Amino acid sequence: MVRNIVRGGIAVLGSTGSIGTQALDVARALNMRVAALAAESNIALLEAQAREHSVPLVAVRDTRAADELAKRLRDTRTRVVPGEGGIRQAAVAPGAETVVVAVVGAAGILPTLDALEAGMRVALANKETLVCAGKLVMESARDHGADILPVDSEHSAIFQCLQGRAVAERLILTASGGPFRGMDAAALKSVTPEMALRHPNWNMGRKISIDSATMMNKGFEVIEAMHLFSMPLERIKVLVHPQSVVHSMVEYTDGAVIAQLGPADMRIPIQYALTYPERDPAPAGTLDLTAVGALTFEEPDEGTFPSLGIARRAAALGGTACAVLNGANDTAVRMFLENRISFDMIPALVGAALDKLPIEKNPSLQDIISAVDSASGFVERMCS
Amino acid sequence: MVRNIVRGGIAVLGSTGSIGTQALDVARALNMRVAALAAESNIALLEAQAREHSVPLVAVRDTRAADELAKRLRDTRTRVVPGEGGIRQAAVAPGAETVVVAVVGAAGILPTLDALEAGMRVALANKETLVCAGKLVMESARDHGADILPVDSEHSAIFQCLQGRAVAERLILTASGGPFRGMDAAALKSVTPEMALRHPNWNMGRKISIDSATMMNKGFEVIEAMHLFSMPLERIKVLVHPQSVVHSMVEYTDGAVIAQLGPADMRIPIQYALTYPERDPAPAGTLDLTAVGALTFEEPDEGTFPSLGIARRAAALGGTACAVLNGANDTAVRMFLENRISFDMIPALVGAALDKLPIEKNPSLQDIISAVDSASGFVERMCS
Numbered sequence: 001m002v003r004n005i006v007r008g009g010i011a012v013l014g015s016t017g018s019i020g021t022q023a024l025d026v027a028r029a030l031n032m033r034v035a036a037l038a039a040e041s042n043i044a045l046l047e048a049q050a051r052e053h054s055v056p057l058v059a060v061r062d063t064r065a066a067d068e069l070a071k072r073l074r075d076t077r078t079r080v081v082p083g084e085g086g087i088r089q090a091a092v093a094p095g096a097e098t099v100v101v102a103v104v105g106a107a108g109i110l111p112t113l114d115a116l117e118a119g120m121r122v123a124l125a126n127k128e129t130l131v132c133a134g135k136l137v138m139e140s141a142r143d144h145g146a147d148i149l150p151v152d153s154e155h156s157a158i159f160q161c162l163q164g165r166a167v168a169e170r171l172i173l174t175a176s177g178g179p180f181r182g183m184d185a186a187a188l189k190s191v192t193p194e195m196a197l198r199h200p201n202w203n204m205g206r207k208i209s210i211d212s213a214t215m216m217n218k219g220f221e222v223i224e225a226m227h228l229f230s231m232p233l234e235r236i237k238v239l240v241h242p243q244s245v246v247h248s249m250v251e252y253t254d255g256a257v258i259a260q261l262g263p264a265d266m267r268i269p270i271q272y273a274l275t276y277p278e279r280d281p282a283p284a285g286t287l288d289l290t291a292v293g294a295l296t297f298e299e300p301d302e303g304t305f306p307s308l309g310i311a312r313r314a315a316a317l318g319g320t321a322c323a324v325l326n327g328a329n330d331t332a333v334r335m336f337l338e339n340r341i342s343f344d345m346i347p348a349l350v351g352a353a354l355d356k357l358p359i360e361k362n363p364s365l366q367d368i369i370s371a372v373d374s375a376s377g378f379v380e381r382m383c384s
Numbered sequence: 385m386v387r388n389i390v391r392g393g394i395a396v397l398g399s400t401g402s403i404g405t406q407a408l409d410v411a412r413a414l415n416m417r418v419a420a421l422a423a424e425s426n427i428a429l430l431e432a433q434a435r436e437h438s439v440p441l442v443a444v445r446d447t448r449a450a451d452e453l454a455k456r457l458r459d460t461r462t463r464v465v466p467g468e469g470g471i472r473q474a475a476v477a478p479g480a481e482t483v484v485v486a487v488v489g490a491a492g493i494l495p496t497l498d499a500l501e502a503g504m505r506v507a508l509a510n511k512e513t514l515v516c517a518g519k520l521v522m523e524s525a526r527d528h529g530a531d532i533l534p535v536d537s538e539h540s541a542i543f544q545c546l547q548g549r550a551v552a553e554r555l556i557l558t559a560s561g562g563p564f565r566g567m568d569a570a571a572l573k574s575v576t577p578e579m580a581l582r583h584p585n586w587n588m589g590r591k592i593s594i595d596s597a598t599m600m601n602k603g604f605e606v607i608e609a610m611h612l613f614s615m616p617l618e619r620i621k622v623l624v625h626p627q628s629v630v631h632s633m634v635e636y637t638d639g640a641v642i643a644q645l646g647p648a649d650m651r652i653p654i655q656y657a658l659t660y661p662e663r664d665p666a667p668a669g670t671l672d673l674t675a676v677g678a679l680t681f682e683e684p685d686e687g688t689f690p691s692l693g694i695a696r697r698a699a700a701l702g703g704t705a706c707a708v709l710n711g712a713n714d715t716a717v718r719m720f721l722e723n724r725i726s727f728d729m730i731p732a733l734v735g736a737a738l739d740k741l742p743i744e745k746n747p748s749l750q751d752i753i754s755a756v757d758s759a760s761g762f763v764e765r766m767c768s
Contacts, residue, residue, distance in 0.1 A: 249645070254655055254664055254665065254667065258642060258643070259643045261641040272638060272640065282639035286639045287639065289681035290681050
């Protein structure tokens, strides 16, 4: 998956979000040049980031917000570009050798493909890119000799475990189990967005916090791992590990298991994606195994949390099925956050979309994007 | 540490012991040729092993036992050689590309050096070789382009963790804590050999079971790790991990920790040493992390178990200090097994030997062997 050794400037797409701000923390500590930033509309934070890092190019998806930011940055050399086109420009900004793709949702796909086509290294934190368009994206990376480095703590763990080793027999993704681990299906009906946003171990954005509560997040990670590590679906196992100390594992044919452990701090996988194959001093303290208490592992409760099984079903179907999964889930999560549906309706709606919508077996990029939109529309219609 | 890829015949020194018999289990499963065996005096088992594997050369340290075995094997093509010289012959037997050094005690040093000088790969299960003569042995491996592959589960874990990675910041050796973990010093005074031989997780020989109970075993492993991985003493940490699932870990500068896990079965590290860098199917089942219960880690209780600190002191002194440590410990353990001294006298005697005996700073091999003998004699005199 990785061929070239690079350590130059970076572009951060989604720079105002949880991963984006931590990527800038890491870049600051590593003295890395920031060649471009991109975000949705949080111009107060974008302005501060642009000034601190003297960023030449900043993209803002919201056009009015872009105009306002351009005014505020008139005294600087920063150029502000608006809209989707601006974000794609930021992805391939001059001076950036690595682009951190930390935007949320299917919006990650096009800039990732742009960067790969430009032969850049992609530090990938956006799940939807591989979930929806894994086959196309991996092919593009291969065709253009570009590298994809995983930023998800689980995939970074597996990537670290795999360095220079024999072929893996099985990947074991660990899952915290989320805030509702141990609850039964009846209790899940009445959980609120506020309860779902309270993740026990990781400090994350809103969308991914809900995905973690439903365990769809882990389903996405299974799909990503399948693409990243060329591993058949049935050889990717999920284990619930509530302490989030073991970030994932690789099992070899002889029974040996190699695991990556560390503090539950995203700056470590982010930094590793930016410094690979070197390692720089710890961005987030070291692990004290005598202080973390007992490490435990259990099978996921797939009866109560059906999302994992639904994701596996989509992965097995292939084609546009994972794009449908993603579009339906995106919209269902948004409706839950808007208090329009109950928590248990999220997997119900996603499962229904997967059952009802047509699957295109050999999709183009346009087919994938259409599938995301259709699934989103399908879920909207089911609830209106 | 490892340069050549080899997979040919093996010689097993100490073939009737715990590691030796498991090495033959692995060799049988891998269809490896057994070119030589060596043992102390258990000719009943040696005869069976020689017949099963059609071994051309068998060494027996005890001369009378060697004569008897030669008679019993008259109908075969097996040649029986007696004494220390016989064992050194077995170490470099024609047809053996790897020698498994699983003899107990300082007797492992000379055959290991012989094998390294012959450019053979050494699968090293004997602790004393590196504890007593680590510097000489590692130099010999370098000088002769020979490989040393660790068979200790801890060092095999670290070796597996280090494959193809950045320079390690710290090694973390895990220790079960032995059968007396949690006891206080007063209670330790009255433990019997029988109690000490009951190890909770590993099925091991008598000497190493006692070393595990005193934690001197872990002290030896610290010294071995220092040599095997060229790691300064102060960057080798010991953590007590009673479940023996995580076999050891490597910490990198960025805070990432890579760990090797697996069933507590020596056939896995033995097989890895014999198949490296390949891996063959599991010799001992796979790990079910949902069944092992909670994994816990604690600091070793060095007040109650002073052996670890004594070993570190010897390692810091260098020269013949570790040979003294080993000779004194060997004899003290034997005297404890013979009910001549109490359990807490083992570290007391070893510490005294280290305090009183002269340390040769730049020892020859002869100096090392003399230091082992003097320390042994010193402990005998202290108790007579």
